[in-house]
Amino acid sequence: MDTLYRKVEEALDTIRPYLEADGGNVEVIEITEDKTLRIELMGACKTCSMSHMTMRSGIEETIKRAVPEIKNIVSVGS
Numbered sequence: 001m002d003t004l005y006r007k008v009e010e011a012l013d014t015i016r017p018y019l020e021a022d023g024g025n026v027e028v029i030e031i032t033e034d035k036t037l038r039i040e041l042m043g044a045c046k047t048c049s050m051s052h053m054t055m056r057s058g059i060e061e062t063i064k065r066a067v068p069e070i071k072n073i074v075s076v077g078s
Helices: 002-021 051-066
Strands: 024-031 036-043 072-075
Touching: 002 024, 002 051, 036 051, 051 072
Parallel strands: 036 072
Antiparallel strands: 024 036
């Protein structure tokens, strides 16, 4: 799973500057055995009214394109 985790982090690093510019970020919580990625939106992203769109359009699309092994992406703690 370390390789998968690294690939996910590399994909997230491509969009982190945009999240950070708005005072937010995203953290990987875990990748489960069934290849579900659990992430948590941080900072301003956590309470932003557009967080659902950020999750779907930005984060999910980026990860699915870069790491097709991930089957599902779930936001936790929001």
